[in-house]
Amino acid sequence: xxxxxxxxxxxxxxxxxxxxxxxDIGIAAGLAxxxxxxxxxxxxxxxxxxxxxxxxFIEQEHVAALIADYSGLARDNIPATRIEAxxxxxxxxxxxxxxxxxxxxxxxxxxxxAEKMTDVGDAMAAEIQSSSMDQQWEVTFGATFPxxxxxxxxxxxxxxxxxxxxxxxxxxxxxxxxxxxxxxQFQRAIDLKTVLNAPPVAEPLGMFDCAPSSDGAAAVVLCxxxxxxxxxxxxxxxxxxxxxxxxxxxxxxxxxxxxxxTHVAAQRAFKLAGLEPKDIQVAEVHDNFTISEILxxxxxxxxxxxxxxxxxxxxxxxxxxxxxxxxxxxxKARGDPIGATGVAQVVEIVxxxxxxxxxRQVAGARYGLAxxxxxxxxxxxxxxxxxx
Amino acid sequence: xxxxRLWRENPSRYNLAASKCxxxxxxxxxxxxxxxxxxxKSIGKMQQLLLSGEGEVYSYSVVHDAPSQFELLKPYVxxxxxxxEGVMLTSQLIDVDPKKVEIGMRVKTTMRKVGEDGPAGVIxxxxxxxxxx
Numbered sequence: 001x002x003x004x005x006x007x008x009x010x011x012x013x014x015x016x017x018x019x020x021x022x023x024d025i026g027i028a029a030g031l032a033x034x035x036x037x038x039x040x041x042x043x044x045x046x047x048x049x050x051x052x053x054x055x056x057f058i059e060q061e062h063v064a065a066l067i068a069d070y071s072g073l074a075r076d077n078i079p080a081t082r083i084e085a086x087x088x089x090x091x092x093x094x095x096x097x098x099x100x101x102x103x104x105x106x107x108x109x110x111x112x113x114a115e116k117m118t119d120v121g122d123a124m125a126a127e128i129q130s131s132s133m134d135q136q137w138e139v140t141f142g143a144t145f146p147x148x149x150x151x152x153x154x155x156x157x158x159x160x161x162x163x164x165x166x167x168x169x170x171x172x173x174x175x176x177x178x179x180x181x182x183x184x185q186f187q188r189a190i191d192l193k194t195v196l197n198a199p200p201v202a203e204p205l206g207m208f209d210c211a212p213s214s215d216g217a218a219a220v221v222l223c224x225x226x227x228x229x230x231x232x233x234x235x236x237x238x239x240x241x242x243x244x245x246x247x248x249x250x251x252x253x254x255x256x257x258x259x260x261x262t263h264v265a266a267q268r269a270f271k272l273a274g275l276e277p278k279d280i281q282v283a284e285v286h287d288n289f290t291i292s293e294i295l296x297x298x299x300x301x302x303x304x305x306x307x308x309x310x311x312x313x314x315x316x317x318x319x320x321x322x323x324x325x326x327x328x329x330x331x332k333a334r335g336d337p338i339g340a341t342g343v344a345q346v347v348e349i350v351x352x353x354x355x356x357x358x359x360r361q362v363a364g365a366r367y368g369l370a371x372x373x374x375x376x377x378x379x380x381x382x383x384x385x386x387x388x
Numbered sequence: 389x390x391x392x393r394l395w396r397e398n399p400s401r402y403n404l405a406a407s408k409c410x411x412x413x414x415x416x417x418x419x420x421x422x423x424x425x426x427x428x429k430s431i432g433k434m435q436q437l438l439l440s441g442e443g444e445v446y447s448y449s450v451v452h453d454a455p456s457q458f459e460l461l462k463p464y465v466x467x468x469x470x471x472x473e474g475v476m477l478t479s480q481l482i483d484v485d486p487k488k489v490e491i492g493m494r495v496k497t498t499m500r501k502v503g504e505d506g507p508a509g510v511i512x513x514x515x516x517x518x519x520x521x
Contacts (some may be wrong), residue, residue, distance in 0.1 A: 127455055136397065137418055138478050141502060141514070142451065142458050147466045148478075150449035158447070158491050202466070203450040251468050251476040256447065 001102045003225035005235035006385070008037025009347040014216035014335030015185040022058050022116040026067045029217035029340075030112050037221040037231050041073055045106035047080040050093030050113035051339035056128045058116050067112060086132030087288065089113065090218070090342025091243075091372030091381030097222050098241045107224050113343035114217035125213045129338070132375040134249035146210055146289065148250050148376050150202035153291035156257045157204070159306070162294065164204055166309030168195035170290035171208045173312060174326050177319070178333025180360040185214050185335030209290040214335030218344035236350045239273035239367070240384040242266075250376040257306075259377030262299035266371070269382040270301070273367075277301035280323055280384075281365045282352045284345035286373035287330040296371050297325060300382075324362045327352060342372035346383055353387040391505070394512045401514035404439035404497065406475060415439075417475045441497035442520065443471035450486045457503050465489055469517055483518040494520040 010032025012025045020028070026049070034041070049064040060066065068080035083093040090113030097111040117125050130139050133148060156162045172192055178184035190208065198206040228235035244265040247253055253260070270276060277300060285296035294308035302323055303311045311317060317325035328334045328348040331341060349368035351357045365387070372381045399405040400418045407419035410433030411426040417439060423430035448467040451458075458464065465481040467489070481489060482500065495517040502514040 123456060126453075130455075141478055142454065142461070142464060142466050142480050143478050144451060144454060144466075146453065147449045147451045150451075151447035151466070151468055154449060155447040155491070199452070200450070200463075201453045203452070205449075249478070251478045253476075256468070 002104055004098050004101045004238045005223050005225045005228035005388070006220050006238065006346070006350050007223045007228050007231045007235050008033045008039065008221035009219070009350045010034070010036055011183060011218035011344055011347050012216050013183045014214045014337060014344070016118045017215040018118070020215065022054060022060065022063070022114060023066060023070045025116065025215060025217040026112060026114040027071050029114065029219040030067065030071050030110060033110065033219035033221050039108070039221060039231065042076060043108050044073055044078060044110055046078055046097070046100060046109045047073060048093040048097045048109065048111045049080065049082045050090035050111070050342060051082055052084060052086055052089045052115060053128050053131070053338070054116070058119050085379040086374035087286065087338055088342055088372045088374030088379040088381050089339040090344070091370065091383065092342065092379065094220065094343060094346055094383060095241045095243055095381055098238055101222050101224055107227060109222045110219060111222060111343060112217060112219040113340040115337035115339040116215050117213040117337060118215050122213065137249055138251070144202060146205055147202040149289040149291055150205045151250070152256050152295065152376070153204055156291060156294065159257050162306070162309040164196065165192065166313055167204065167209060167290040167294070168192050169312045170287060170293045171195045171332055173318060174287060174330040174332040177327050177360055178329025180358070181329050181334060184329040184333050185212055186329070186333045205289060205291070211288045211331035211336040214337040216335055216337035216340045216344070218340045218347045220343060220346055220350070234354050235388050236353050237386045237388050238383065239275070239386045240269035241381070242268040242272065243379070243381045244268070246378050248375065248378045257295070259295055259299050259373065259380060261377050261380035262296060262371060262373070262382070265380045265382040266300045269384050273384040273386070275367060275384065278322070280367050280369045282324050282327060282349060282362045282368040283371070284326055284328060284330070284348050285371045286341070287326055287332050288336055288373070290332070292373065293326065293330065300369065300371060319360060319362055327357065327360045327362060342370070342381060345370035345372060346385070349385050353385060391510045394510065401502070402499065404441060404515060406437045406439050406473065407434045408437040409433065410435050415473045415475045417471070417477055437473070439471050439473055439475070443469045443495060445481070445489065445491055445493045445495060446470045446476060447491060448481065448489050467517065469495060480516045481518065482516050496520050
C-alpha cells in the first residue's frame with residue numbers, strides 16, 4: 001500500500017442555500033478543491049461522491065455521473081462512483097478514494113460529498129433521514145432519529161450521571177466555534193439558557209440539541225504521497241482511514257451508551273497511524289445530537305467512559321485545551337448536509353493542520369482525527385491525518 | 389409501505405414471533421436465519437420462539453416532534469424494552485403518565501393500531517406496551 005496525501009480542499013457555505021441546486025453546490029466544492037490543488041482536469045483519474053439520498057431529496061439518482069458531467073470531467077470518461085452509508089457517506093467516499101490511491105490503481109482522485117436537503121420540507125427531510133435507521137422495526141413503531149438519540153442520552157444519564165446541562169454545554173461550545181467559522185450555518189454564540197429553554201423534540205433533547213437540515217458540499221483531492229509535492233508544499237498525510245459496522249437497529253445491542261463501531265474503527269486507526277488518543281490535538285466528531293459528541297469523545301478514547309459530559313463543561317474540548325473538538329462548529333453549528341458532512345470534517349482538519357483555520361486555529365496542530373457516523377452507529381468511519 | 393410489506397411481518401408484529409439459536413440459545417427479535425454468534429453452525433438450527441410479552445423499560449423518550457402519521461398521538465412515549473427472554477425491541481408505551489415512566493419499569497405487550505399507510509391506505513396493527521400494575 002502506498003502513502004496517500006490530501007493536496008487540495010474545497011467547500012461551500014452550509015445552510016439553506018435557496019439559490020443553489022444539487023449540481024451547483026457539488027461543482028462549487030469540487031472546483032474549489034481542484035483549484036486549491038493546482039490541478040488540470042485531465043490529471044484526475046477518478047471521482048467518488050458521498051451522498052445519502054438524492055433520490056428522495058431531489059428525485060435524482062446517478063449523482064456521481066451528474067457531478068462528473070457538470071464538473072467538466074466527463075469528457076475524459078473517468079470512473080465516477082457514488083457511495084452511500086447514511087450519515088457516514090462522505091467519510092466512506094473518502095475511504096474509497098484513499099483505498100484507490102493506496103492500492104496503486106489511481107494516482108489522483110477527487111472525493112466529494114454533497115446533499116441538498118431543503119428542496120423538501122422539514123417533515124419530509126426528517127422522514128428521509130429516518131431511513132438510516134431500521135425502517136421495519138424502529139421507524140414503523142414511532143421511532144424518530146432524535147428519539148433514538150434521546151434514549152441513548154437517557155440511558156447515559158442513568159448509567160453515568162450525565163446531566164441535562166452537560167448535554168446543553170455541547171451545543172453552547174459548538175455554536176461558539178461556529179461563530180468563528182464564516183462558512184457555518186449558525187454563526188451566533190448561544191448561552192446555556194437558550195438550549196435548556198428550547199422546545200422539546202424528544203425528551204431529554206430539545207431543538208438546540210439537534211443538528212439542522214442543511215444544503216452543502218465539500219471536496220478533497222487525494223494524491224499518491226510520492227507525487228504530492230509536485231502540487232503543494234504542504235501535503236497532509238492520511239495516516240489511517242478505517243471503518244466499522246454494527247447492528248442496524250439500536251435495540252439489537254446490549255449497551256447503547258457506547259458506539260462499538262466508533263471504538264473498533266478508532267482502535268484500528270490508532271494502530272495503523274502508530275498514535276494514541278493523547279497525540280491528537282484537533283478532532284471533528286459526529287455531533288448530530290449533543291449526546292453524540294459525548295459518546296464520540298469517550299469511544300474515541302479521549303476521555304474515560306462516562307466522563308465525556310464533564311469534560312465538555314470543564315473546557316477540555318475547547319480551543320486551547322489538549323484536544324480541540326469540532327472547531328468548525330460541528331454538525332450542530334456548521335450544519336449537517338448528510339453526504340457532505342464526512343468530507344467537510346476532513347476539510348476542517350486539513351485547514352487546522354495547514355495552519356489556515358483563521359480565528360479558530362488550534363496552535364501547532366500536528367495530528368487530527370475525524371469521526372463520521374451513519375445511522376445510530378451502524379457505520380463509523382475514522383480518519384487520522386498528519387501534517388508533513 | 390405496501391400492504392404485502394407489512395403483512396409478511398404479521399407473525400412477529402401480532403404474536404412476537406422470535407427465533408432462538410439451537411446451538412447457543414441466543415434469542416433474536418425479529419427472527420433471523422443465522423445466529424450472529426454461531427454463524428454457519430447455526431444454519432438450519434434456528435427455532436421459532438414466541439416471546440412471553442413481558443419485559444422492562446431499558447430507556448425511553450417522550451416524543452414531541454413526530455412524523456405526520458403519529459400527529460394525533462403527540463406527545464407519546466417511545467421505549468426500548470428488554471424482554472424477559474433477553475432480547476430488546478423498540479415500541480410505544482401507552483396507558484401511562486409520561487412523567488411516571490422510569491427505567492426498569494415492568495411492562496407487558498398489548499395489541500394496538502400501530503399506524504396507517506396514508507389517509508386511504510391499509511391500517512396496520514402490532515404491539516405496544518403498558519405498565520404491569
